[in-house]
Amino acid sequence: MQKFVYMFEEGNATMRELLGGKGANLAEMTNLGLPVPGGFTVTTDACTRYYQDGEQIADEIQQEIKDSMAKLEKNSGKTFGDPKNPLLVSVRSGARASMPGMMDTVLNLGLNDEVVEGLADLFDNRRFALDSYRRFIMMFSDVVMEIDKVNFERIFDTVKEEKGIELDTDLTADDLDNIVADYKAMYKELTGNDFPADPFEQLLLSITAVFRSWNNDRAIYYRRMNNIPSEWGTAVNVQEMVYGNMDDTCGTGVAFTRDPATGANELYGEYLMNAQGEDVVAGVRTPEPISHLKDQSAELYQEFKDYGEVLEKHYGDMQDLEFTIERGKLFVLQTRSGKRTAQAALRIAVEMVEEGLVTKEKALMTIDPNQLNSLLHPQFDEEKLAAAEPIAKGLPASPGAATGSIVFTAEHASAEAEKGNSVILVRDETSAEDIEGMHAAEGILTVRGGMTSHAAVVARGMGTCCVAGCAAVNISEDEDYMVIEGVTYHEGDKISLDGSTGFVYAGEIETVKATISDHMQTIMDWVDEIRVLKVRTNADSPEDSQVAIELGAEGIGLTRTEHMFFAADRILPFRRMIVADTEEERRSALDKILPVQQADFEGIFEVMAGRPVTIRLLDPPLHEFLPTEEEEIEQLAKDLNLDLDDLKSKIRSLEEVNPMLGHRGCRLAISYPEVAEMQTAAIIGAALAQTTEEQPIIPEIMVPLIGDVKEFEFLRDVIVATADKLIADSGKELEYHVGTMIEIPRAALTSEKIAKEADFFSYGTNDLTQMSYGLSRDDAGKILDTYIQRGIYDADPTAHLDLEGVGRLMKISAEEGRKGKADIKLGICGEHGGDPGAVEYCHSLNFDYVSCSPYRVPIAKLAAAQAQIKNPR
Amino acid sequence: MQKFVYMFEEGNATMRELLGGKGANLAEMTNLGLPVPGGFTVTTDACTRYYQDGEQIADEIQQEIKDSMAKLEKNSGKTFGDPKNPLLVSVRSGARASMPGMMDTVLNLGLNDEVVEGLADLFDNRRFALDSYRRFIMMFSDVVMEIDKVNFERIFDTVKEEKGIELDTDLTADDLDNIVADYKAMYKELTGNDFPADPFEQLLLSITAVFRSWNNDRAIYYRRMNNIPSEWGTAVNVQEMVYGNMDDTCGTGVAFTRDPATGANELYGEYLMNAQGEDVVAGVRTPEPISHLKDQSAELYQEFKDYGEVLEKHYGDMQDLEFTIERGKLFVLQTRSGKRTAQAALRIAVEMVEEGLVTKEKALMTIDPNQLNSLLHPQFDEEKLAAAEPIAKGLPASPGAATGSIVFTAEHASAEAEKGNSVILVRDETSAEDIEGMHAAEGILTVRGGMTSHAAVVARGMGTCCVAGCAAVNISEDEDYMVIEGVTYHEGDKISLDGSTGFVYAGEIETVKATISDHMQTIMDWVDEIRVLKVRTNADSPEDSQVAIELGAEGIGLTRTEHMFFAADRILPFRRMIVADTEEERRSALDKILPVQQADFEGIFEVMAGRPVTIRLLDPPLHEFLPTEEEEIEQLAKDLNLDLDDLKSKIRSLEEVNPMLGHRGCRLAISYPEVAEMQTAAIIGAALAQTTEEQPIIPEIMVPLIGDVKEFEFLRDVIVATADKLIADSGKELEYHVGTMIEIPRAALTSEKIAKEADFFSYGTNDLTQMSYGLSRDDAGKILDTYIQRGIYDADPTAHLDLEGVGRLMKISAEEGRKGKADIKLGICGEHGGDPGAVEYCHSLNFDYVSCSPYRVPIAKLAAAQAQIKNPR
16 A cells, blocks of 8 residues: 655655655654654655545545654654643645745644643743744644734734834733734634634644645746646655744754855854744844854754764755754754855865765756856846846846846847947847847847747847846837836836846846856866766857857857848848849859858858857748838838839748748758758858868758658758869868758658768757647747646746657657667757756767757756766766 | 569569569469560669669669560570561550559660661561661650650651651551651751660660659659659569551550440450551551451450450459550550549449459459549539630649639628629638638639648538639739739639649539439448448538538537637627637627527537537637728727727737747637636537437537647546536536547657546647648648659648658557557547548557548548458458
């Protein structure tokens, strides 16, 4: 029979999935011999079962809880509900992953009108007993009955006011007696029932409340932000109470074994005498720094410090401890790996290795790769930020902080930036036309689009701060002002964006520049020693390539050639090419583009200095390159010497119902092979110009949007014919590879055939995700909001690789691809290439490399090292 | 070592894949002891190898050909290229599937200036030898060197004119001598080379030409029309010549063992004395009916008739024979299953069973299911059609013939039809708004969209003729005229459409109504005895359901609920529902829709009389239901009493970049569960009203566009809560099922989980194909044209199920689905449900049913029976 409840003695730290993090650590500490009050854990399975049973705790589980409580009574020598020698317990949630502040706690459970008197007699301290009782009633009402705490706080504050006292500890037993009576009356008024006196009823209701709180809004929001599956469920820990609130020989506190802000190796925390845990957090009384405990009792301080060192060594990580002192005796109530800033994470990892406490591998595992993000981008000055009120919230699409004047068009962004002004570009959504303006802006704010919308992808690539899909923004039709919740903001007004949180602020907020520390360098050196998965970057220009190399990129996994066509010196010939009616006209336009495109590639090859460079052929639908405004169309007709009606009809003929599923990618080059010929000539020409014997260049030409091997064969033949002729004519030697994106489900499903023809596969997980889900990133915003709110999706699949569906397709494809060609090179160049979960998955599939935006290179590298540590290959 | 050449004695009829149809049958006939001239077959593998080797015949294959020629010399006692006793051969293509007229033939190969004299001496007939030589030069020049035959025909005709003779046979040997000399001079003039004298060179060049002709435009076009993969390649048959052109004791002919037009059991064909095969086809001389051969030689006629009977019995099918008589001796040159009309196919199948020649199973296998199409729709009068010139060609999207006056809007279609006028609705593309007008029209012509565009799907469902994606049509902006190749057609002008060929004609063409014959009924009875796969229909109204039942449908696999919302009495409340800002407003609008929707379902349940009915919840994006024209929007604002700007902004907010991948399907119901509640109430309410103890109704409620099991769970809970309450309130008993479409790749990949929750899966292969290919059917037209032209796709995957990619997803899903729930009901309701290839595949996956448009039900049933015969389960 399945076991749903474990005594602390029965568990250990490896049972985190079943017992939750808190429960597993309580068990581990118990077995280490630390002074932990006794108790038991109701498992996460019980939570899952609770939801399966229609939010009911099954009889068999209730029975197990009762049996465990009997054992706890036996171990403690106390009895639950017995006024003579009462056992009181705390009930606390404990999920598998730490979810601080997300779940709720009930202390002092087991009290009722009789027990409270027994407790008073037992300790000869009526004030303490009543203080515990009033805390219990309020917490129970809040957590279990969902009664707003303010109802009780008002009573409490009124009494304090009437008595003219400041500190809770100054309340007398009689005061507390009155407060308890008022609390119970309030409870009855609001619920219609008496406060439950039966301790077992109290216990079951509390456990139920913890289970229920797994699906409260805060918890769902936290899971969404941290990509925690909603199936996991939470465990519940029932633990014998020890009392920090009896008198001044008692107290409670929290402390980190190292400083979580800086990482310095010294105890960091605070405590309060004569208090229970909540008082430390609530901020009514100001807690003392933990170092003061030394003055109060050097012995207790040393004992606590020793426990910290034992636990830090045992777990191999900085710990976050809770403790209580009951009449001079120290109890440890909880330990867990401590949350820390990115700087602290790096320093702690480096120093713990230097101190010989852990191996490099173990140390690297303590750093959350995503945390590095904040070290790579400017941030707001924290004090200034604390003072600012957000006016709206969108998706945190590209990290960093930005502040500047509002502009509503890419043209204005460029113009203002040229004058030296910092601007924030605000658009409904961006498109390829906006690239120059996006480059000029400090930050980008869009109304529509998700985490992989055009704005988000391009901004991350540039390392520019971006808040996307901010639906509260309403841009006026003439694009000269915007309205947010009734307030109007004009072009030129200042706003600030936090791309790491998605918050938008009115006015300017000072920013602080990012710096790369020595600790970071040490960590990255270790990362490079350990990982086997290569990390490349997505970069479209020599500048981006340079940034990526400085951040450690080992090559380029994706150069998008289309971004190059928007520059002023080439958009006109490119448009001429698009509207050409004959192959001859197209070729003549392409001839003008060839030298500029070749120059672009030469620049990139030069910066990359022999590192591999993958260049993708033209991908987006052609209509993206044409103007949409009447005025611009008229101008274009003039520029191209075309009849306006003919041009309009040409533009109309390029319109598509579903452009994402239309005439783009390799389909363009199959319709117009001369485009692929020109791009091949530019790539090979550039490589021939830059290659040397010492530093040979081996360009990788990548065909996008393949769905059938014959598409690839057709274009490979075009590419090879063009390339081989150029190489032969040059008299030089040049190796080059021709491969394909795998971004269409059918390509994944027919990879064996494709691999026989292709030199490499690069998984384009942006499109692969959209097509596998049947969900366009441009239209996903509102849908995802609803889905996450309704608990249907735990995370945005365009931001976090969906291993179950999309990942499965990748696995099928990788396996079949290797059947077709055993040594085919495999990589990923979708946005997920910088997502640590995706990096780990690519490692597990034996990929050769991941490719991500320049600013995520260090993150991907750390994730790759962690993947190798977890699952060596 | 792989063998690339087989002597006829080495093959048999089962080797069709390797030897091609013609080669396999020649081998079979040789082994049956029929008088077949000797020869050998160069295999289809050799053709594949030819393309792999860059259009070269490998040395090893050349050697095998020489070795086989040596064997043929030995068997025939003649020598290739030896003037004394020359062996001449024919070289003919022979693909795996019959491709009449697609490939090219060279006769009399082996002749040169010396050999021709030897041949003349041998048969003492110089005229015959030279006649054979001039034929050879012309055929070789045409087929191998691609010289237009007209160059030679002009020479030939000039000589005939000069001599004043009518019949080729009246030309003398001297005339032919001159012609041969002129032919060779013409050859040299046009190619710059002498006509090749080396017989082996002639042979290799001819074989190469046959291989090359596999990829000529005609062949590609034929493959496209008949869904033949381009990988198959063609075999080449090299066969000893026998001569029908020596004198009047010689002749040649073709004949069917039964009448291919009517199916009557009598020899049907024609022959010519003193002629070679091409003369029969060329129409220079009028051939005699085969029955006349009886008068010429009762013995030869009987011999040929006997061979026909032997072969018909041997193959169990009506045969199409070619024969030659050389000096009174009969040779059979070819046999194959004869092409026949649909009527003939049915009659032959029925009669061959009655005659005891074949089993029912074998007889059913001789009928092409797609051919039944023509028997189920009106057709043009053939004579009238022959006289008409098409003005444009689109995709044959929905079969049948239609003739009527042009209208450019759905409103005009309805208005004209009400006046009793026949109309053809011409649109750029159709949308759900056009349904009423489409219903009113005799035929539909669209400018954009493929075989599964909205127009095509709806038209097939209605059984209305439709030509889609006819890009040559340019509709004026005001929709009052259209231009095709410079000619203007106004509203009211007559045109005619052939939905089976895609041709558009100016003016009216008479049509003939379809009738269902006794033979058809007999065949369908046999089909129903044999097949195990059920056949349902896609039907949205009681009328469609009635038609489908008459055509044999066993239930409804898909009722689309959205079509019902366009009727005048419900579009307004539905629009009010869409633009509602609050749930309350939405519910109030839905309350008005409920009774009408319920009445729709009652009508369908009534017609279906207890057969299973699957109803899909609302699927299309909401913006499809809103007006797009300024005027209509203003009217709607008035009707709904809304501010015009508010309405416009609401409409704008519903716009999507890729509506196919946007807010539709189950996503609508997850955003607005009250819509699913209303639809469930309508379905269950209707079922409760119609169900009886004798004829219980078990409605199947289908959720569209599921990509994740949690979407399904959410909506199933909504549906079950609503349904169970209604059932409980009614006091009746009602069983119902809740299942899902599998139309998103991710749903297919995660089917095990989904199957645990769902009662049935219905594969929506329209969307599944589009998403697997990343190709929108609305935008696919031009892309598919290019792809088929370039040989990248063999067939339109939206019309013929792609087994390799989409089929593989279905297989993964079916296997995983059965892991989740062993007895889960599986069906298909995409357009492919009526595609015989898809039906066979669904049978092989052990599906329970396929569902297709009413008019394809008999086709699907026959395909299901054939699938069971090929692969019994």
